[in-house]
Amino acid sequence: xxxxxxxxxxxxxxxxxxxxxxxxxxxxxxxxxxxxxxxxxxxxxxxxxxxxxxxxxxxxxxxxxxxxxxxxxxxxxxxxxxxxxxxxxxxxxxxxxxxxxxxxxxxxxxxxxxxxxxxxxxxxxxxxxxxxxxxxxxxxxxxxxxxxxxxxxxxxxxxxxxxxxxxxxxxxxxxxxxxxxxxxxxxxxxxxxxxxxxxxxxxxxxxxxxxxxxxxxxxxxxxxxxxxxxxxxxxxxxxxxxxxxxxxxxxxxxxxxxxxxxxxxxxxxxxxxxxxxxxxxxxxxxxxxxxxxxxxxxxxxxxxxxxxxxxxxxxxxxxxxxxxxxxxxxxxxxxxxxxxxxxxxxxxxxxxxxxxxxxxxxxxxxxxxxxxxxxxxxxxxxxxxxx
Amino acid sequence: xxxxxxxxxxxxxxxxxxxxxxxxxxxxxxxxxxxxxxxxxxxxxxxxxxxxxxxxxxxxxxxxxxxxxxxxxxxxxxxxxxxxxxxxxxxxxxxxxxxxxxxxxxxxxxxxxxxxxxxxxxxxxxxxxxxxxxxxxxxxxxxxxxxxxxxxxxxxxxxxxxxxxxxxxxxxxxxxxxxxxxxxxxxxxxxxxxxxxxxxxxxxxxxxxxxxxxxxxxxxxxxxxxxxxxxxxxxxxxxxxxxxxxxxxxxxxxxxxxxxxxxxxxxxxxxxxxxxxxxxxxxxxxxxxxxxxxxxxxxxxxxxxxxxxxxxxxxxxxxxxxxxxxxxxxxxxxxxxxxxxxxxxxxxxxxxxxxxxxxxxxxxxxxxxxxxxxxxxxxxxxxxxxx
Numbered sequence: 001x002x003x004x005x006x007x008x009x010x011x012x013x014x015x016x017x018x019x020x021x022x023x024x025x026x027x028x029x030x031x032x033x034x035x036x037x038x039x040x041x042x043x044x045x046x047x048x049x050x051x052x053x054x055x056x057x058x059x060x061x062x063x064x065x066x067x068x069x070x071x072x073x074x075x076x077x078x079x080x081x082x083x084x085x086x087x088x089x090x091x092x093x094x095x096x097x098x099x100x101x102x103x104x105x106x107x108x109x110x111x112x113x114x115x116x117x118x119x120x121x122x123x124x125x126x127x128x129x130x131x132x133x134x135x136x137x138x139x140x141x142x143x144x145x146x147x148x149x150x151x152x153x154x155x156x157x158x159x160x161x162x163x164x165x166x167x168x169x170x171x172x173x174x175x176x177x178x179x180x181x182x183x184x185x186x187x188x189x190x191x192x193x194x195x196x197x198x199x200x201x202x203x204x205x206x207x208x209x210x211x212x213x214x215x216x217x218x219x220x221x222x223x224x225x226x227x228x229x230x231x232x233x234x235x236x237x238x239x240x241x242x243x244x245x246x247x248x249x250x251x252x253x254x255x256x257x258x259x260x261x262x263x264x265x266x267x268x269x270x271x272x273x274x275x276x277x278x279x280x281x282x283x284x285x286x287x288x289x290x291x292x293x294x295x296x297x298x299x300x301x302x303x304x305x306x307x308x309x310x311x312x313x314x315x316x317x318x319x320x321x322x323x324x325x326x327x328x329x330x331x332x333x334x335x336x337x338x339x340x341x342x343x344x345x346x347x348x349x350x351x352x353x354x355x356x357x358x359x360x361x362x363x364x365x366x367x368x369x370x371x372x373x374x375x376x377x378x379x380x381x382x383x384x385x386x387x
Numbered sequence: 388x389x390x391x392x393x394x395x396x397x398x399x400x401x402x403x404x405x406x407x408x409x410x411x412x413x414x415x416x417x418x419x420x421x422x423x424x425x426x427x428x429x430x431x432x433x434x435x436x437x438x439x440x441x442x443x444x445x446x447x448x449x450x451x452x453x454x455x456x457x458x459x460x461x462x463x464x465x466x467x468x469x470x471x472x473x474x475x476x477x478x479x480x481x482x483x484x485x486x487x488x489x490x491x492x493x494x495x496x497x498x499x500x501x502x503x504x505x506x507x508x509x510x511x512x513x514x515x516x517x518x519x520x521x522x523x524x525x526x527x528x529x530x531x532x533x534x535x536x537x538x539x540x541x542x543x544x545x546x547x548x549x550x551x552x553x554x555x556x557x558x559x560x561x562x563x564x565x566x567x568x569x570x571x572x573x574x575x576x577x578x579x580x581x582x583x584x585x586x587x588x589x590x591x592x593x594x595x596x597x598x599x600x601x602x603x604x605x606x607x608x609x610x611x612x613x614x615x616x617x618x619x620x621x622x623x624x625x626x627x628x629x630x631x632x633x634x635x636x637x638x639x640x641x642x643x644x645x646x647x648x649x650x651x652x653x654x655x656x657x658x659x660x661x662x663x664x665x666x667x668x669x670x671x672x673x674x675x676x677x678x679x680x681x682x683x684x685x686x687x688x689x690x691x692x693x694x695x696x697x698x699x700x701x702x703x704x705x706x707x708x709x710x711x712x713x714x715x716x717x718x719x720x721x722x723x724x725x726x727x728x729x730x731x732x733x734x735x736x737x738x739x740x741x742x743x744x745x746x747x748x749x750x751x752x753x754x755x756x757x758x759x760x761x762x763x764x765x766x767x768x769x770x771x772x773x774x
Binding site for chain 1: 410411413414417418421422424425428429453454455456457460461462463493494495496497500502504505506548560561592593594652655656658659660662663665666669670725726727728729
C-alpha cells in the first residue's frame with residue numbers, strides 16, 4: 001500500500017487518459033455482466049426444473065387433443081396427478097402487441113404448486129368465471145391492476161357466437177418466473193372451453209403430469225408416448241428437466257457459446273486498450289522508473305506498481321460496469337417494446353466472481369509486457385534518456 | 388482550393404507518421420474490429436433467415452389461410468372451402484384449363500438435431516399442382532414421391548441440421564414408417580423441410596382440413612380480383628395475401644428479437660470503442676503537438692489540422708470495421724444454419740458491411756471531434772515550447 005501515492009500520481013498524470021480508459025473498461029463490464037447474467041438465468045431455470053413433471057403435446061400438431069387423453073394418462077401406472085390446459089394467443093389493441101393466456105384445469109395448481117400464484121389467488125380465479133391471474137411483467141406491459149378488464153383479440157380462436165374478442169377480469173397480479181420471459185397469464189379452462197363452438201369443445205393443447213417417482217419420469221414420458229403411438233392422438237412427451245435444458249431452448253442455437261464469445265470479444269477489446277495505455281504510461285516514465293531503481297526500488301516493487309496502475313481502471317471500471325449491469329438488468333423489461341420478451345439477467349454470485357477473474361486477467365495481462373521491460377531495463381541507458 | 392490543398396498536405400504528413408504510433412493506433416482498429424465482428428456475426432443470422440423467408444415468397448403467388456391466421460400451422464381450410472377458393476377468378480390456368488392452385492398441409496414432426504436435441508421440422512403436403520406452382524422446385528437426387536403412397540422427399544439442406552434426413556432413411560408417422568425416396572432443392576425455406584403427397588399425409592396425421600391454399604395469380608394485378616371474390620363470399624372466412632408479403636411479415640416478426648439483441652450488444656460495444664477512440668486521438672494529438680504547431684507557424688490553418696485528425700480517426704476506424712467484417716464474412720457467410728424449424732444460410736451481405744462502415748464513420752466522427760478541436764485550438768507558441 002505504501003506504493004499507492006506513487007501509483008496514484010502516475011494515473012493522475014494524464015487524467016483524461018485515466019477517465020477514458022476507465023469508461024471503456026466500464027462499458028465492457030456492463031456487457032460482460034448482462035451477457036453472463038442471461039447465462040445465469042438459463043442456468044437457474046434449468047436448475048429449478050422439477051424432475052417429476054412431464055409435458056405432453058400432440059405429436060403432429062393440430063388443434064388439440066380430446067380431453068379424454070388427460071384421463072387416460074392419469075390411469076397409467078406411476079402417474080400421480082395430471083392436468084390439461086388450453087391456450088389463447090392473440091393481440092392487445094394492435095396486432096403487433098402480442099399476448100397469450102394459458103387456461104389450465106383445476107389440477108394445474110397442484111402439479112405446479114411451486115409456481116408463484118398462491119392457493120388464495122388460485123381460489124380467487126376459480127370463483128370468477130372469466131377471471132385472470134396476470135403476472136407483474138404483463139401487468140406493467142399493459143398498465144393493468146387487479147380489478148381491471150383485459151381484452152385479447154384472437155384471430156384464430158373464435159367464440160361460439162363467432163366473435164374473436166376475449167375479455168377477462170383480472171382477479172390478482174401474481175409474481176413472475178424466470179422462464180416466462182415476457183410474463184404470463186392464467187385463466188379458467190372451463191370458461192374458455194364452454195365459450196368455444198361446440199365442435200371445438202373438450203380439447204386440450206398441453207397435458208402436464210406428475211410422476212410418483214422423479215427418478216423414473218423419463219421412462220414415464222416414454223410410456224405415455226408408447227401408449228398413444230398408434231391411437232388417434234399420438235403424443236410427444238418431454239420431462240421438464242429436458243424441456244428447460246439449454247440445448248432444447250433457443251431453437252438449437254448454442255446460446256451460452258454466443259454469450260461467451262460476445263463477452264470475450266468485449267474483453268479482448270479492452271485488454272488491448274488497457275495494455276496500450278499502460279505501455280504508453282511506462283514508456284513516458286522510463287527515466288523515472290530508472291531513478292526509482294537507482295534509489296533502491298526492487299524489480300518486484302516496480303512490477304507491483306505497474307500491476308497496480310493497470311489494476312486501477314480494471315477494478316474501478318469492473319465494479320462500476322457490473323454495478324450498472326445489475327441496475328440495467330432490473331430496468332430491462334420496462335425498456336423493451338410491449339410484447340417483447342428478453343431473458344432478464346440474473347446477477348448470481350458466480351457472475352460477480354467471473355467478472356472479478358476477468359478484471360484480474362485484463363490487469364495482469366496488460367501489465368505483463370511493460371513490467372518485463374522495466375525488469376530488463378538498462379538503468380544507465382534509461383537515465384541518460386537514450387532508451 | 389487552397390483549403391482542400393492544405394487539408395491534403397496536412398493529412399498526408401499525418402498518415403506518414405502513423406507507423407510511429409502503430410500500437411496506439413491499433414486500439415481503434417482492434418476496437419472497431421471487435422464491434423463490427425460481433426455485430427455482423429449476430430446479424431448474419433437475422434439476415435440469413437430474412438433472406439430465406441423472402442426467397443420463399445413469390446409475388447406472383449397468393450396464399451389463402453383461415454381468417455386472421457398468422458402462421459400456416461394454426462390455419463385450417465376445410466375441403467369444401469378449398470374447392471370454392473380454387474374456382475375463384477384471378478387464378479392462372481394450366482394447359483388443360485384447370486386452375487394453378489394447390490391445397491397444402493403443414494405438420495410439425497418431431498426430429499432430432501445433429502447434437503441430439505429434440506426439435507420439430509415441417510412436413511408439407513404437395514397436391515397435383517404443388518410442383519407446377521413452384522418453378523424453383525427441382526429434384527437433386529433420387530426420385531419424386533408417388534402420389535397416394537407413403538413416401539417422402541427431403542430438402543437438400545435438412546441433413547445439415549437434423550438426423551435421419553437422407554435418401555433411404557425412414558420417418559415415423561402415426562401409421563408407420565415413411566421412406567425418404569428423393570432429395571429436392573428450392574433455394575428457400577423448403578430446403579430444410581420434408582414433402583409428401585397432401586392427401587396421404589392428411590390421412591396419416593388425421594387432419595380433416597388443409598392448412599392453406601397456394602395459387603398462381605393470372606397476373607401481378609389479379610390479386611385484387613382474387614381477394615375480392617374470396618372476401619365477399621359469405622361461405623368463406625379467409626385471409627388472402629400475396630405470398631411475398633406473407634413471408635415478409637412473418638420474417639419481420641421473427642427477426643425483431645435478434646435484431647434488438649444484436650444492436651443492443653453492438654451499441655454497448657461501440658461505446659467502449661468510442662472511449663478507446665477518444666483516448667487514442669487525444670494521445671495522437673499530443674504526440675503530434677510539435678508537428679502541428681510547426682505547420683501552424685508555417686501558415687497552415689486550424690481547420691485543415693482539425694480535419695486531418697478526424698480523417699486519421701476515420702481511416703483507422705474504417706480499417707478496423709473492414710477487418711471485423713472480413714472476419715465475420717469468412718467465418719459465417721454461406722454457412723448452413725438452423726434456428727427453430729428453419730434451415731437457412733448465414734449471410735453477411737454487402738448492405739450489412741456498408742452499415743458497419745457507417746458505424747465506423749460515426750464512431751470516428753464522435754471520437755475524433757473533441758481531440759481535433761484541442762489540436763486546432765492549442766496556442767502555437769505553447770506547443771512549440773512543449774517537450
